[in-house]
Amino acid sequence: MDLSFTQEDIAFRARVRKWFEENLPKDELKSLDERVAWHRKLYAAGYVGMGWPKEYGGQDARPMEQAIVQDEMARVNAPSTVNGLGLSIVGPTIIHHGTPEQKSRFLRKIMNAEEIWCQLFSEPNAGSDLAALKCRADDKGDHWEINGQKVWTSGGFIADWGILLARTDQNVPKHQGISFFLINMRQPGIDVRPLKQITGGSEFCEVFFTKSRVEKDHLIGKLNQGWQIAQTTLGFERGAGTLNRVTTYLMSLRRLVDVCRSLKVNGHTAIEDAAVRQKIGRAYVELEVMRYAGLRILSRLEKGQRPGPESSIAKLYYSEYDKRYHHWVMEILGPYGNLLEGTPAAYAEETGSGASGRHGVWGVDFLQSFGPTIYAGSSQIQKNIIGERVLGLPKEVRTDRIEIAKQKGG
Numbered sequence: 001m002d003l004s005f006t007q008e009d010i011a012f013r014a015r016v017r018k019w020f021e022e023n024l025p026k027d028e029l030k031s032l033d034e035r036v037a038w039h040r041k042l043y044a045a046g047y048v049g050m051g052w053p054k055e056y057g058g059q060d061a062r063p064m065e066q067a068i069v070q071d072e073m074a075r076v077n078a079p080s081t082v083n084g085l086g087l088s089i090v091g092p093t094i095i096h097h098g099t100p101e102q103k104s105r106f107l108r109k110i111m112n113a114e115e116i117w118c119q120l121f122s123e124p125n126a127g128s129d130l131a132a133l134k135c136r137a138d139d140k141g142d143h144w145e146i147n148g149q150k151v152w153t154s155g156g157f158i159a160d161w162g163i164l165l166a167r168t169d170q171n172v173p174k175h176q177g178i179s180f181f182l183i184n185m186r187q188p189g190i191d192v193r194p195l196k197q198i199t200g201g202s203e204f205c206e207v208f209f210t211k212s213r214v215e216k217d218h219l220i221g222k223l224n225q226g227w228q229i230a231q232t233t234l235g236f237e238r239g240a241g242t243l244n245r246v247t248t249y250l251m252s253l254r255r256l257v258d259v260c261r262s263l264k265v266n267g268h269t270a271i272e273d274a275a276v277r278q279k280i281g282r283a284y285v286e287l288e289v290m291r292y293a294g295l296r297i298l299s300r301l302e303k304g305q306r307p308g309p310e311s312s313i314a315k316l317y318y319s320e321y322d323k324r325y326h327h328w329v330m331e332i333l334g335p336y337g338n339l340l341e342g343t344p345a346a347y348a349e350e351t352g353s354g355a356s357g358r359h360g361v362w363g364v365d366f367l368q369s370f371g372p373t374i375y376a377g378s379s380q381i382q383k384n385i386i387g388e389r390v391l392g393l394p395k396e397v398r399t400d401r402i403e404i405a406k407q408k409g410g
Helices: 007-023 032-045 063-075 084-097 100-111 226-239 242-262 274-302 310-338 362-368 379-390 399-407
Strands: 117-120 136-139 143-154 161-167 178-184 190-194 204-215
Touching: 007 032, 007 063, 063 242, 063 274, 084 100, 084 117, 084 161, 084 178, 084 226, 117 143, 143 161, 143 178, 161 226, 178 204, 178 226, 242 274, 242 310, 274 310, 310 362, 310 379
Parallel strands: 117 161
Antiparallel strands: 136 143, 136 161, 143 204, 161 178, 190 204
8 A cells, every 4th residue: 555645646635725725615604505505516616426437427536536635625624515425325325236227317416416315224223233123115016115213314304315224024034134225205204303412403313204105116226135235335434534534633633732732720731731741642643543544445445446344443443532532622621621602712622714514612522422433333333343354253142143043054
């Protein structure tokens, strides 16, 4: 793996940096229309869906070029695209597993945010053990009928379409009776309810299906092949954006160092405290480890390979780092870290114009730092994947596996 940038990469980064310096919104994007307009401006510049084939509106850009754009967006704290899940996991899944008709119908509308997408995988009793899902799809001849509930659906309240995992065979082992569907969220029989989070926001929803309809040609892949297709989707979800996370954390860490130069603790500045410097040093070293994990994924993608077990390693690492880092921030800032609003400017995390794509408040970051250890596969699930698929350790003893072994005569 060659970690150095080519002259072509360096020139590309300069062009991208100049574009964002000239086009970054000066005010915070508050409405959905403003976010869609920013998305389409990025799209017109060629910075949306860069890795997609040109026939679907992409740029056929190299993974390195995509990583450079993500890195530059993180560097200036640019607002993200409005159709993040559509671009990062739905589109690539349709490209790999969809029919020509599905690609023609959906991909361009994902690209230009004409249709916004959500992911309908987790359920109240099937999150970490996703294959235990109960939401069912029954064959009604000319269509599928959906009944059940999903939860932790990011952006469900603005979604036009969703990717849905539903049980289509009750009489086989749980991993074998699931199918993967595309479902129109703007139809009768779908009730989307935003969930109130500890931060006061409502980014997630629970979704209830009552005799909802999925057309027969909106099945992805073959019937009961949903679990295998979902692994492709989750691979894209877990590995994506590791390098731009490093840039975002690094900017936060630099701001923390600035704050520590002025924050007075027991008659001296925080940066003079050896324990504070030790926490900052450890945060930086761990960021370097994360950066190299991101480069391993990038190297695999540059070779034309799909995300592999590296995605689970990166997901586990950045999830646990997020929690550790913000715990250290709380210890260093003391009462100033607990404020959700009204932090003095000298100690605030965000000092920009307010056009930020993120909240930029130490206290909110701390409260949200517990989320990554749960979403996109919990830390415990990632450890199982790494143990079994990377290290080759014996599989975890589970009652459902014992039952399958009995059925096979094992």
